[in-house]
Amino acid sequence: MRSLINWSWRGLLPITAGLWLGIGTGFSEQGVDLIPRVPPDQLAEAKALHNPHSVTPDFVENGKALYEGKAFCSACHGVDGTGKEQDVRTSRVGTPSPRNFGDAAWQASRTDGELFWILKHGSHGTDMAPYLPLYLTEEEAWQIVTYIRSFGKS
Ligand code: HEC
Secondary structure (H helix, E strand, C coil): HHHHHHHCCCCCHHHHHHHHHHHCCCCCHHHCCCCCCCCHHHHHHHHCCCCCCCCCHHHHHHHHHHCCCCCCHHHHHHCCCCCCCCCCCCCCCCCCCCCCCHHHHHHCCCCCHHHHHHHHHHCCCCCCCCCCCCCCCCCHHHHEEEEEHHCCCC
């Protein structure tokens, strides 16, 4: 909980508020997506996290099954990972849309550890909830992270 309390959206607000109000700020929505979601005081630690499991075809396939099945990720991020075809309109006005995993610039801007951190803690102030340890084991989370990486490759 401490991390949530410590973290503030202050840094993002001027940019995102400007976007939502339609005032040209010079930042695209993609630019906002590239700003790290892990709070600054935990970013270095999150970036350094590595998948301790070996990545086999089965490992990735299980990530896909979880993404589309029990973990319900595809309901918001889409089966195709673009976040555009979600079958549930979950995003509230004034909060970010589900990330487009097919965006190569976004893929390049994140380490696997940052994605794992998001699965553990969620993205505070958005509809991206924490999944560990209640809904996913650490191994399952790494499987999904590995699967998310496949959206960046055509
Ligand atoms: C209720 C809708 C919803 C569900 C279900 C959901 N997400 Fe998200 N997700 C979001 C939103 C909204 C964002 C954008 C948050 C932001 O901009 O900070 C997001 C962002 C993310 C990010 C990007 C964070 C970053 O660093 O840019 C990752 C990774 C992610 N989700 C993975 C998942 C995975 C994996 C699942 C399933 C276990 C999942 N999400 C389920 C709504 C959802």
